[in-house]
Amino acid sequence: MTEIMSEIKRDHMLKLIADGKRLDGRGVEDVRKIQVITDVIESADGSARVKLGKTEVIAGVKIIPGTPFPDTPNIGVLTTGAELIPMAHPTFESGPPGEDAIELARVVDRGIRESGMVDVEALCITPGEEVWMCFVDIYALDYDGNLFDAANLAAVCALKSATIPGEQYGKGENKPLPITCTPISVTECKVGNTLIVDPNFDEEQISSARLTVTTDDNGNFRAMQKGGCGSITLDELSLCLDRAVEKGAEIRKIIG
Amino acid sequence: MEKRNARQTRELVVPGDILDGTGMRPGENAYVLDGKVRASVMGVRNVFQNTVGVIPLRGGYMPTSGDTVFGVIVDIGPSNWLVDIGAPYPAPLHVSEVPWKVEFGDTSKYLTIGNVVLIKVLSVDESKKISVTMKDSGLRKIEGGRLVKISHTKVSRVIGKSGSMISMLKNMTDCRITVGQNGMIWVDGEDENADVAVEAIEMIEEQAQSGNLTDRIKEFIEKKIPQDEEDEYDDEGDE
Amino acid sequence: MSGHTDMVLVDENGLRIDGRTAEQHRPFKVEAGVLNNADGSAYVEIGKNKVLAAVYGPRECHPRHLQNPTKAIVQCKYNMQSFSVSDRKRPGPDRRSIEISKIISEALEKVVLTELYPRASIDVYIEILQANAGTRCAGLTAASVALADAGIPMRDIVPALAAGKADGHVLLDLNKEEDNYGQADVPIAIIPSTDEIVLLQMDGNMTREEFDHGIEMAVAGCHELYELQKDALKRRYSKRAEEESE
Numbered sequence: 001m002t003e004i005m006s007e008i009k010r011d012h013m014l015k016l017i018a019d020g021k022r023l024d025g026r027g028v029e030d031v032r033k034i035q036v037i038t039d040v041i042e043s044a045d046g047s048a049r050v051k052l053g054k055t056e057v058i059a060g061v062k063i064i065p066g067t068p069f070p071d072t073p074n075i076g077v078l079t080t081g082a083e084l085i086p087m088a089h090p091t092f093e094s095g096p097p098g099e100d101a102i103e104l105a106r107v108v109d110r111g112i113r114e115s116g117m118v119d120v121e122a123l124c125i126t127p128g129e130e131v132w133m134c135f136v137d138i139y140a141l142d143y144d145g146n147l148f149d150a151a152n153l154a155a156v157c158a159l160k161s162a163t164i165p166g167e168q169y170g171k172g173e174n175k176p177l178p179i180t181c182t183p184i185s186v187t188e189c190k191v192g193n194t195l196i197v198d199p200n201f202d203e204e205q206i207s208s209a210r211l212t213v214t215t216d217d218n219g220n221f222r223a224m225q226k227g228g229c230g231s232i233t234l235d236e237l238s239l240c241l242d243r244a245v246e247k248g249a250e251i252r253k254i255i256g
Numbered sequence: 257m258e259k260r261n262a263r264q265t266r267e268l269v270v271p272g273d274i275l276d277g278t279g280m281r282p283g284e285n286a287y288v289l290d291g292k293v294r295a296s297v298m299g300v301r302n303v304f305q306n307t308v309g310v311i312p313l314r315g316g317y318m319p320t321s322g323d324t325v326f327g328v329i330v331d332i333g334p335s336n337w338l339v340d341i342g343a344p345y346p347a348p349l350h351v352s353e354v355p356w357k358v359e360f361g362d363t364s365k366y367l368t369i370g371n372v373v374l375i376k377v378l379s380v381d382e383s384k385k386i387s388v389t390m391k392d393s394g395l396r397k398i399e400g401g402r403l404v405k406i407s408h409t410k411v412s413r414v415i416g417k418s419g420s421m422i423s424m425l426k427n428m429t430d431c432r433i434t435v436g437q438n439g440m441i442w443v444d445g446e447d448e449n450a451d452v453a454v455e456a457i458e459m460i461e462e463q464a465q466s467g468n469l470t471d472r473i474k475e476f477i478e479k480k481i482p483q484d485e486e487d488e489y490d491d492e493g494d495e
Numbered sequence: 496m497s498g499h500t501d502m503v504l505v506d507e508n509g510l511r512i513d514g515r516t517a518e519q520h521r522p523f524k525v526e527a528g529v530l531n532n533a534d535g536s537a538y539v540e541i542g543k544n545k546v547l548a549a550v551y552g553p554r555e556c557h558p559r560h561l562q563n564p565t566k567a568i569v570q571c572k573y574n575m576q577s578f579s580v581s582d583r584k585r586p587g588p589d590r591r592s593i594e595i596s597k598i599i600s601e602a603l604e605k606v607v608l609t610e611l612y613p614r615a616s617i618d619v620y621i622e623i624l625q626a627n628a629g630t631r632c633a634g635l636t637a638a639s640v641a642l643a644d645a646g647i648p649m650r651d652i653v654p655a656l657a658a659g660k661a662d663g664h665v666l667l668d669l670n671k672e673e674d675n676y677g678q679a680d681v682p683i684a685i686i687p688s689t690d691e692i693v694l695l696q697m698d699g700n701m702t703r704e705e706f707d708h709g710i711e712m713a714v715a716g717c718h719e720l721y722e723l724q725k726d727a728l729k730r731r732y733s734k735r736a737e738e739e740s741e
Contacts, residue, residue: 004330004340007370008403008442041625042543044578054531058624060578081586086572087549087620089532093557094572096587137577137586139622141547142530168581270728271643272651272688285648287608289688296608296648298728313732315646316534316553344553344615383564383613465734 003091005205013206017191024200031186031198031247034254036153038161046162046177050154053200054144056088059136059154061162063177065125065169066133076123076131080109082138082151089143089201103227108138108152110223111183111214118159119178125171132164134177145200148212148225152185157255182255183222184248185214188240190230195239197247211237213244217252268313269295275308283309317342317408317438319386323377324395326403326440327388329369334361339373342408342438345384349375353389355396372398374434374442401432401444404454406461408439413464414457421460421470428477429453452480498675505662513542513670520656520668520716525636525727527644533620535645537727539637541656541720542670543627545579548637550645552617567612571600571619573634579626595631596621602635602655602684602693608648617647628674629657632682635694640724644731654720655684655694658709665705667712681706683713687721690714 013023020028032053041047046061068075082105086092097105112118123132136158138151160179166172189199189207196203204210208230214223221241226232232240269275275282277292285297286309295301299312319325319341327339330346335358338346349367351358356366367373374395378387390396406414414435415422426433431445431453443453456473463469477483505511515521521542530536533549540546556562561570573596577584588596599621607617619641621634632655639653659669661677674680679699685692701709 004328004370006328006372006403008372008398008401010370011400012402041545041578043581043625043627047578056530058576060576062578062583064583081577083586085574085620085622086551086618087530087533087536087547087622090551090554135577135583139576141622142532144531268729268733270652270725271649273725287650289650294650294688296650297646298643298732299646312646314535314644344612345555384615 003205005202009202010206013202014192017194017196017203020194022196023202028194028196029243029247031251032200034153034251036157036255038157044158045165046158046160048154048157048161050150050157052146052150052153052198054142055140055146055150055200056142057138057140057147057150057154059138059151059158061158061177062135062137063162063164064133064135065130065171068124068128068131073128074121074124074131076118076120077133078109078113078118078120078136079133080105080112080136080138080155082108082140084140084143084147088140092140092143103225104147104151105138107148107185107212107223107225108155109136110225111152111185112136112155112159114222115181115183115214115216117156117179117181117183119180122178123164134159134162143201145202145204146187146198148187149185149198152183152214153251153255156182156184181217182252183214183216184251185212185223186244186247186251187212188243189228190232190236195236197243211240213240215244215248219245219249266300268298269301269310270298271296275301275310281307283307285310285312312409314409316344319343319347319377319380319438321377321379323437325375325377325438326398326434326436326442327373327375327438329367329371329373332364332367332369334363337363337367339375339388341375341386341388342405342440343386345386347375347377347386347388349373349388349390353378353387353391355391367397372403372442374398374436398442401442402450402454404441404443404457406439406441406457408437410461410464411435411437411439413469414441414460416470421473424470424474425453425456425477428474428483429456429481449481452477500672500676502672502676503662504673504676505664505666509664511666511670512672517664517666518712520719521670523720523723525640525720525723527640527727527731533641533645535641535643535647537637537640537644539633539640541629541633541636541668543625544623544630544633545625546630546633546637547622547624548634548641549620550617550638550641550647551620552645552647553612553615554618556614556616561616562614565613566609567607567615567617569600569604569607569609569617569619571596571603571621571638573599573621573623573631575623575626575630579623595634598694598696599631599635599638602653603638603642605691605693606639606649606651606653606686607642608650611648617642626671628669628671629682632656632684635684636720636724640727643728651686651688652721652724653684653686653693654717654724655682656713656716656720657682658713660699660701660705660709665701665708665712667709667716679705679709681709681713683710683717685714685717687718
């Protein structure tokens with residue numbers, strides 16, 4: 001299902017954005033208000049509920065002993081999943097994750113994995129036999145654009161506050177999940193010829209391309225994903241990369 | 257000078273709440289159980305003649321015959337268009353109900369997906385099939401301007417008693433403003449003035465329940481758009 | 496129901512492992528209007544259960560072949576999030592979730608005035624964020640509030656609570672351990688204005704007296720929960736109900 005936007009609204013927004021203004025009063029580089037609550041779900045080993053403007057996402061971490069991959073016998077396993085559940089938006093349908101949910105999960109996963117955020121080498125229980133497996137599950141609860149950044153924040157905050165449940169499985173004491181850094185993604189959308197950071201739902205609807213860039217604490221790039229049917233120029237790419245570092249640092253400070 | 261009435265606190269009722277047990281008849285959004293009238297929606301208890309019912313606080317727009325509404329074309333068939341008017345059902349606009357002579361299959365030449373139209377609800381039958389028309393004075397395809405969406409329950413506040421609020425908005429902002437019964441409102445005027453008008457309408461929706469609303473809206477607009485003392489009171493009727 | 500434990504679920508003073516007596520329910524919490532996009536929404540906690548419900552509708556019925564020409568259908572989807580239980584649940588509907596979705600849809604169809612919206616669908620989504628026995632009751636409780644929040648016409652708001660049996664005692668509102676290792680579980684939902692039952696399941700082993708006692712406690716508990724459901728809506732919207740006539 002798609003929602004049809006009225007031509008009047010579309011034209012008005014395009015005009016505003018071409019002038020560097022947005023309907024909600026933000027500047028083209030402004031990120032919406034971020035609210036994070038961690039430890040919201042006791043049954044999870046780590047959890048976070050994140051609001052990015054009106055977009056709301058919940059992520060939970062479950063850490064379970066399991067068998068390592070044969071080619072990495074002493075390394076823990078990290079798996080990320082996401083669901084765009086129908087309560088989040090009138091156009092979301094029930095059913096198994098579609099390509100949007102899968103792309104979302106894989107992009108969030110990439111940022112976490114490539115940055116080495118979770119010290120997977122420290123998750124070995126018995127070499128070659130048993131390791132800790134980290135399952136991160138993300139659910140969109142209310143969708144007003146930019147699930148990429150909201151989901152990344154939720155997953156990262158859930159992992160940062162997670163505890164390895166050694167006692168539950170008789171595998172030693174409980175201890176915090178070993179974390180090495182905080183990967184932050186910054187997503188922009190191209191509307192006409194203007195790039196706007198942290199698009200809301202309406203802005204996404206009128207955009208032609210989307211770029212998500214994930215950086216680590218040192219401002220190095222760990223993951224990128226271009227989406228949408230439009231194209232971006234090299235100059236536009238350069239602007240996005242600069243903003244990803246700058247805004248990434250600001251967001252990292254906010255979540256602490 | 258506005259006459260200020262005493263503030264009435266009307267209690268919120270929810271489904272199942274007893275509205276009356278003294279023999280009154282059920283009004284809108286109410287039903288009878290064991291001789292008592294009960295609410296079927298969340299809203300404000302309302303007495304009308306010898307009936308007691310509920311004025312809903314929430315809930316989508318349900319069209320009634322005679323409503324003038326704005327809609328968006330969401331689908332096109334060879335002899336009709338489907339219009340989203342914010343109701344649970346889309347409204348089919350048939351080629352026989354538009355002012356143009358449309359050949360079979362030529363529908364997209366006149367109205368395309370995303371176009372905004374001002375139409376009137378002709379009737380709603382028992383199975384809730386809605387029929388609409390664009391063949392009446394003032395009804396047309398709408399171009400330019402802005403569309404504001406508010407809850408249909410607040411439309412009467414935007415219009416005001418005898419159109420007082422809407423006239424004030426139009427005069428002070430020098431904009432054309434048309435209010436659809438479905439909560440969709442069209443504003444057309446100079447950019448900055450239109451911005452103020454839109455903000456004022458959103459304020460009315462947000463603060464619909466507060467006292468002295470007309471004065472506060474007037475103050476708000478005055479701050480943003482200096483009013484010319486000699487402006488004549490333009491008594492344009494409401495569309 | 497099938498577990499075995501040496502744990503004492505009800506001690507010699509009649510106290511349960513969480514300190515409650517047989518007739519006490521766990522703490523309740525109900526909030527209305529918690530999401531932006533949904534037409535109606537609610538958040539409920541019963542003990543450690545944390546449940547979110549959202550409603551969209553009435554709206555066009557999808558899939559179209561399920562449309563009813565004389566009334567709206569209520570389609571409820573109950574889902575447990577993977578991290579809501581101590582042993583991670585694989586995402587996706589399982590047979591249990593499908594059954595629960597069905598019985599909740601049926602319970603709600605009885606109260607919603609569906610004849611007002613022929614051919615439409617009222618879609619109800621229940622997400623269990625954290626589970627601790629009694630999620631279907633918490634889910635239905637939240638769904639009812641979400642429906643009222645959406646302004647959908649209904650006869651009454653529906654509360655749901657479970658009774659059960661553990662260590663030979665009939666108990667109100669089983670917690671996780673009592674549900675896992677106990678002897679019976681009876682979730683029930685009622686229409687408070689008439690005490691009609693719209694949801695009822697039972698599994699385990701109970702005598703007629705035990706069952707009757709359990710139902711009595713559960714119905715009383717439902718009435719208490721009902722007050723909180725109404726209060727949640729009133730707290731959320733009372734300000735808006737005040738009007739000044741001009």
